[in-house]
Amino acid sequence: xQAEEMRLDGNAAAGILRELFATDVTAAFATCKGCxxxxxxxxxxxxxxxxxxxxxxxxxxxxxxxxxxxxxxxRVDASGIxxxxxxxx
Amino acid sequence: xxxxxxxxRLTWQVATVVDVxxxxxxxxxxxxxxxxxxxxxxxxxxxxxxVAEDGYQAQRSYSIAxxxxxxxxxxxxxxxxxxxxxxxxxxxxxxxxxxxxxxPIGGYFVWDITQGGPLLLVAGGSGIVPxxxxxxxxxxxxxxxxxxxxxxxxxxxxxWDDVIYRTELEQLTQGQVAFTLTRDAPAxxxxxxxxxxxxxxxxxxxxxxxxxxAFVCGPTPLVESVSTLLVALGHDPSNVRTExxxxx
Numbered sequence: 242x243q244a245e246e247m248r249l250d251g252n253a254a255a256g257i258l259r260e261l262f263a264t265d266v267t268a269a270f271a272t273c274k275g276c277x278x279x280x281x282x283x284x285x286x287x288x289x290x291x292x293x294x295x296x297x298x299x300x301x302x303x304x305x306x307x308x309x310x311x312x313x314x315x316r317v318d319a320s321g322i323x324x325x326x327x328x329x330x
Numbered sequence: 331x332x333x334x335x336x337x338x339r340l341t342w343q344v345a346t347v348v349d350v351x352x353x354x355x356x357x358x359x360x361x362x363x364x365x366x367x368x369x370x371x372x373x374x375x376x377x378x379x380x381v382a383e384d385g386y387q388a389q390r391s392y393s394i395a396x397x398x399x400x401x402x403x404x405x406x407x408x409x410x411x412x413x414x415x416x417x418x419x420x421x422x423x424x425x426x427x428x429x430x431x432x433x434p435i436g437g438y439f440v441w442d443i444t445q446g447g448p449l450l451l452v453a454g455g456s457g458i459v460p461x462x463x464x465x466x467x468x469x470x471x472x473x474x475x476x477x478x479x480x481x482x483x484x485x486x487x488x489x490w491d492d493v494i495y496r497t498e499l500e501q502l503t504q505g506q507v508a509f510t511l512t513r514d515a516p517a518x519x520x521x522x523x524x525x526x527x528x529x530x531x532x533x534x535x536x537x538x539x540x541x542x543x544a545f546v547c548g549p550t551p552l553v554e555s556v557s558t559l560l561v562a563l564g565h566d567p568s569n570v571r572t573e574x575x576x577x578x
Contacts, residue, residue: 248550250574253391255435256377259340265437283438
């Protein structure tokens with residue numbers, strides 16, 4: 242299997258993101274701490290769906306958000322996001 | 331009566347399969363009755379969870395094919411040989427069976443008739459599924475509104491037999507659909523027979539000056555190629571929404 246075929250996007254992570262947030266955040270704008278790119282979470286690149294997900298910036302490939310499921314814990318590393326702008330409806 | 335679910339919280343529910351339809355040799359539509367369904371938007375998906383007797387779990391996302399106007403939720407699943415989930419959904423699951431789902435999910439790759447158009451849909455393989463929900467939603471709209479939102483579809487499939495929703499697509503798009511067959515095309519095939527390229531997009535799409543809203547869904551290489559080409563043709567990246575499908 243080609244690596245690029247395994248690369249999905251933030252839309253595929255929408256389910257696990259909804260375990261963290263009360264609202265959908267795929268349309269929310271995340272600013273990448275690595276390069277400053279701001280774009281919808283749905284446009285981030287997603288790698289891996291086994292124990293969790295890593296969302297990477299499509300511009301600089303920095304890990305923007307890491308979510309790992311371990312027994313009894315959902316571990317979230319959001320240190321790659323400098324700002325998250327969520328539509329307020 | 332108080333609801334057991336907290337509003338805004340996404341919870342797993344057991345849906346019941348009320349109908350199954352074979353779309354192609356490899357794709358099957360499951361029509362689900364989800365007890366606490368809050369309604370959905372065209373383009374959204376659900377997560378499906380299978381749990382084995384030993385507790386092993388497998389979870390996948392499937393796009394919703396039915397329009398928001400319908401209470402029952404239709405998923406079209408393509409069978410991937412040797413995969414964990416899709417063979418079960420395509421070959422084993424029967425009418426009357428239960429299926430664990432949660433949803434609807436997603437707020438980025440969604441379209442509503444009130445967002446307007448023109449609407450350019452580009453699908454690769456089973457990437458047609460969320461776009462089908464958009465087409466069906468469009469077809470249900472009031473004729474005066476619908477008339478102001480023209481739709482075009484470009485659909486890439488391996489062969490004519492792999493094209494999902496063939497007849498309905500011709501009807502819904504009123505002929506504004508172009509097919510390209512990348513592997514096997516009949517000798518008298520009048521459509522395209524190559525991967526989507528810039529010339530094809532220029533022929534099928536509206537020019538960037540008309541600012542169509544583009545939704546591109548399919549395997550990752552197709553999605554990345556098409557979105558790059560559309561931006562190269564002058565389309566505003568914020569008007570080109572993409573969803574990548576992986577093996578399931």
